[in-house]
Amino acid sequence: MPREKLQHAIGAIHVRFGGHALVHAARLPAARPWPTGLPAVDRLSGIGGLPRGRVSVLQGALGAGKLSLALAVLATATREHAHAVVIDRRHRRFDPWIPDRMGADLGALTVVRPPTPAVAGEAAVALARAGAGFTLVLEELPEPALGPLESAAARSGSVVLVVAVGGGRALAHASSLTLELELLGWEPARGRLAGPRSVLRCVKNKLAAPGAEAELVLRYPRGPRLPGAEWPREVERTPAGVVEPWPGASAAV
Amino acid sequence: MAGRVCCGLIPHLELARRPELTGAPAVVGGGDGRVLAASAEAMAAGVRPGLTLRQAEALCPAAAIVGADPVATSRLAERIAAQLYDLAPEVEVRLDGRAWLDLTGLPLPGRAIAAARRCLRAAAGVEPRLGLAAGPFAAALAATRARPGRLLQVEDVPAFLSPLPVAELDLDAEQLERLDLLGLRTLGAVAALGPRQLESQLGKAGRTAALLARGEEPLPLAPWRPLLVPGARCQLEPPVDDREALLFVARGLCGDLAGALGDRGAGARKVRVRLGVEDAPEESRESVVRHPLSSAAELFGLVSSWLREWRPAAPVTEVTIEVPELEAAGRRQLRLWMGGDGSAEEVRAALERLQDRHGVEVALAVRRALGTSPLAGQRHLLVPA
Amino acid sequence: MTQLLDPPQPLEVEVDDAGQPRHVQGRPLAGPVRPVVRWIIEVDWWTSSPVSREYWRVLLRERLMCEIYRDRAGGAWYLERVYD
Numbered sequence: 001m002p003r004e005k006l007q008h009a010i011g012a013i014h015v016r017f018g019g020h021a022l023v024h025a026a027r028l029p030a031a032r033p034w035p036t037g038l039p040a041v042d043r044l045s046g047i048g049g050l051p052r053g054r055v056s057v058l059q060g061a062l063g064a065g066k067l068s069l070a071l072a073v074l075a076t077a078t079r080e081h082a083h084a085v086v087i088d089r090r091h092r093r094f095d096p097w098i099p100d101r102m103g104a105d106l107g108a109l110t111v112v113r114p115p116t117p118a119v120a121g122e123a124a125v126a127l128a129r130a131g132a133g134f135t136l137v138l139e140e141l142p143e144p145a146l147g148p149l150e151s152a153a154a155r156s157g158s159v160v161l162v163v164a165v166g167g168g169r170a171l172a173h174a175s176s177l178t179l180e181l182e183l184l185g186w187e188p189a190r191g192r193l194a195g196p197r198s199v200l201r202c203v204k205n206k207l208a209a210p211g212a213e214a215e216l217v218l219r220y221p222r223g224p225r226l227p228g229a230e231w232p233r234e235v236e237r238t239p240a241g242v243v244e245p246w247p248g249a250s251a252a253v
Numbered sequence: 254m255a256g257r258v259c260c261g262l263i264p265h266l267e268l269a270r271r272p273e274l275t276g277a278p279a280v281v282g283g284g285d286g287r288v289l290a291a292s293a294e295a296m297a298a299g300v301r302p303g304l305t306l307r308q309a310e311a312l313c314p315a316a317a318i319v320g321a322d323p324v325a326t327s328r329l330a331e332r333i334a335a336q337l338y339d340l341a342p343e344v345e346v347r348l349d350g351r352a353w354l355d356l357t358g359l360p361l362p363g364r365a366i367a368a369a370r371r372c373l374r375a376a377a378g379v380e381p382r383l384g385l386a387a388g389p390f391a392a393a394l395a396a397t398r399a400r401p402g403r404l405l406q407v408e409d410v411p412a413f414l415s416p417l418p419v420a421e422l423d424l425d426a427e428q429l430e431r432l433d434l435l436g437l438r439t440l441g442a443v444a445a446l447g448p449r450q451l452e453s454q455l456g457k458a459g460r461t462a463a464l465l466a467r468g469e470e471p472l473p474l475a476p477w478r479p480l481l482v483p484g485a486r487c488q489l490e491p492p493v494d495d496r497e498a499l500l501f502v503a504r505g506l507c508g509d510l511a512g513a514l515g516d517r518g519a520g521a522r523k524v525r526v527r528l529g530v531e532d533a534p535e536e537s538r539e540s541v542v543r544h545p546l547s548s549a550a551e552l553f554g555l556v557s558s559w560l561r562e563w564r565p566a567a568p569v570t571e572v573t574i575e576v577p578e579l580e581a582a583g584r585r586q587l588r589l590w591m592g593g594d595g596s597a598e599e600v601r602a603a604l605e606r607l608q609d610r611h612g613v614e615v616a617l618a619v620r621r622a623l624g625t626s627p628l629a630g631q632r633h634l635l636v637p638a
Numbered sequence: 639m640t641q642l643l644d645p646p647q648p649l650e651v652e653v654d655d656a657g658q659p660r661h662v663q664g665r666p667l668a669g670p671v672r673p674v675v676r677w678i679i680e681v682d683w684w685t686s687s688p689v690s691r692e693y694w695r696v697l698l699r700e701r702l703m704c705e706i707y708r709d710r711a712g713g714a715w716y717l718e719r720v721y722d
Contacts, residue, residue: 063702067641067722082511082548083600095642095719096619096633108550110604110638111617119615123607130603133548186697193674193697196721220703220721627679628689629642629718 031176031207034134034159037076038069040200040216045177046208053157054206055150055174059164060181065196065218067138068098069181070163074136075102077159078109081133087112089120089139121145128152128160137162146174178204187217195220257357258474259366260384260392262399263350263377265290266326266333271319272378278316280309283491284498289321290349324505327487329376334477336372340365345389345474348490350377351396353389353474366404374402386410388470394421410468415441422462428455440466484525484575485509492531492568496560499569503556504549506574511549512597514576520545521576526556528563529571536565545580548597604638613637640705646716649706659694659706664717667704671696674703693718 033049035042042049050056050073060066077084078099088094088111100106112127114120121141128135129152137160141149153160164171172178180203187197195218202210263269267281267290274292280300283289288309291300298313306318330346337344343355354369356362366383373381380402384395391410394417399405407413417440419432431454437443443451444466451459464471480486485506493499503526514521524546525539538559546552556574604616617635626632649664658673675695682688690710697703703721708714 062720062722065722079550079554082550082597093641095629095640096635097629098640100619100621100633105550106619106621108548109619111619111635112604112607113615113617115611115615119607119611123615126603126607127600130599132600132603183701186700186703193703196703626681627677628681630644631681 036073040214044202044212050159053154054176055160056177057162057175058179064181064183064198066181068218071098075099075104077134078104083132084108084134085110085127085132087137117142125149125152128158131156134159140164143170146170150174176206258389258392259354260396261352261373261381262396263373263381265350266329266348269377270329278313280316280318281321282306283321324487333376340368343476390465482575482577486573488571492570494568502572504553507552508549514547519579520547523578525575527573528565528569530565531567533566641720646718649715649717651715669699671698
């Protein structure tokens with residue numbers, strides 16, 4: 001869009017809806033962090049957690065473990081926010097059993113199942129405007145929703161996390177923090193495959209320097225019934241080689 | 254006028270709370286598998302509090318059996334008490350549907366009684382029975398013998414009490430059997446024997462029984478006091494000594510409080526939990542919090558951590574959660590800008606608007622179903638939020 | 639952790655002599671699989687619609703962990719879960 005037209009559009013919005021309606025990224029207030037309880041994520045953001053009032057993106061190819069990571073963050077969010085929402089676009093993609101076993105407070109959780117992508121966008125924006133504490137979007141949203149989502153989140157301070165396979169340009173632009181998970185291989189445990197070993201990278205960061213990395217191993221259950229605290233677990237290998245158990249996992253039992 | 258107490262009688266609040274059960278046989282089951290309350294129609298078939306639900310079913314197969322909800326019922330008791338408190342300086346409301354007002358010193362007691370009648374009728378959906386006597390025991394018995402919507406006034410309390418059966422005394426089955434063995438079948442007989450004799454037979458309960466039978470009203474009202482600070486309270490009848498049950502009640506109260514805080518746009522900086530304990534002094538814990546709490550989850554997080562370690566001296570009769578220090582609403586608005594939870598109302602409204610436009614299935618809450626099922630589809634239910 | 643497919647996706651599965659799945663063909667997944675864990679589920683056997691399944695957790699193309707099952711009544715295979 002030609003620059004003058006853009007400025008005019010922005011100016012028009014300011015007049016009609018007030019200065020808060022559309023805010024340049026550069027003028028957004030400094031984002032306060034929301035600690036996820038996952039050391040890797042909190043460290044990679046550079047601010048100690050996911051940014052409140054911003055859109056964050058977690059991306060990676062299928063199988064790398066990004067959904068697992070997102071559900072772990074969701075479980076923490078249900079315990080700390082009055083409202084945690086999952087926008088699950090394709091039916092039954094979201095299994096409540098996972099966050100339940102991670103110790104989620106199911107009472108704080110709402111699952112939004114929009115029939116179309118447009119409704120998914122509408123829901124995300126509406127919830128961000130209303131100030132829902134944490135919103136997890138399990139699918140890319142349509143482009144027209146992303147700008148309003150950014151503004152709505154900035155105004156209310158909501159934490160928004162979008163899980164996507166590969167960032168489209170619009171989503172990449174709307175994101176203040178993009179973390180990417182890449183599968184390295186599969187981790188055996190006691191002769192059986194336990195889960196993926198992946199590297200988590202911060203590929204975009206408007207709040208701190210990007211580029212930080214962490215290696216994660218996720219553990220999946222060994223059968224249909226969960227044996228207990230051993231699942232799910234993230235074992236993080238810091239550059240120093242120390243293995244840190246994931247805090248809060250045992251609370252799930 | 255000597256001290257005058259009015260008692261209003263409506264159905265057990267578990268039943269009063271459910272207008273859809275009026276006029277039909279209904280039984281409320283407590284958590285222990287026993288009858289907590291029974292409607293008049295069910296009682297006519299022989300159902301009594303204390304029987305097992307199975308026995309109740311056998312006596313009255315047509316009865317609807319519903320579960321108790323102590324938090325909701327306690328809320329109703331609080332509401333009734335708050336309204337009656339406007340009418341008389343001392344009121345007591347019990348979950349079994351008895352409500353007392355001490356009219357001593359009121360210039361217009363008749364007006365208070367009429368207002369109480371209206372209040373109870375509105376709460377229960379049926380006309381209360383009213384009794385007026387020198388003390389609460391006699392007033393309650395008078396109420397049971399009044400017709401709906403009418404007041405039975407007792408002038409000569411001993412004469413009124415004398416022919417009444419000993420079952421009207423709050424004694425257990427074994428104690429009543431002892432009285433029967435002693436040939437004491439009426440309150441008059443018990444009164445004649447006297448407190449000292451009864452004490453030697455039945456201990457302290459016997460002494461109290463004799464004094465009651467004589468009309469001497471040894472048990473004063475336990476006056477209701479409004480919460481001076483924002484808080485939520487639940488009375489527990491029967492008293493509870495099970496930690497899980499206490500946590501369940503506390504969770505409900507935290508939900509109430511969070512709603513109230515959300516309405517004010519406020520957060521709690523100080524939280525206090527008080528436990529009323531049977532025959533023992535009240536116990537309490539409180540703490541100032543660094544990060545103001547406003548959601549049910551946050552409040553319950555703190556309260557539940559206390560309750561998990563708490564060892565009350567005796568079964569708990571009342572749970573009160575108070576938030577004596579709030580963060581001012583103005584500062585909370587600033588916090589919203591900086592990042593925090595929107596008020597519960599706003600988010601709920603947003604979800605409702607989505608449902609209006611796209612159907613109720615667009616926003617769902619998660620319920621555990623067969624949590625341990627090996628089949629993924631059976632573990633949880635998603636129901637419209 | 640996973641995408642739960644509802645309804646589960648029908649699959650064509652090749653098994654080896656020992657009965658272990660070796661190759662799957664279906665939408666959207668196809669390719670060689672390495673079996674990881676196996677378990678059997680029998681539920682609701684006292685009702686008119688009992689469920690009896692043989693579940694396999696398999697690794698597809700050494701990359702994607704999935705859960706498939708064989709309906710022991712009809713013999714058909716389905717994809718139920720994809721781990722991510």
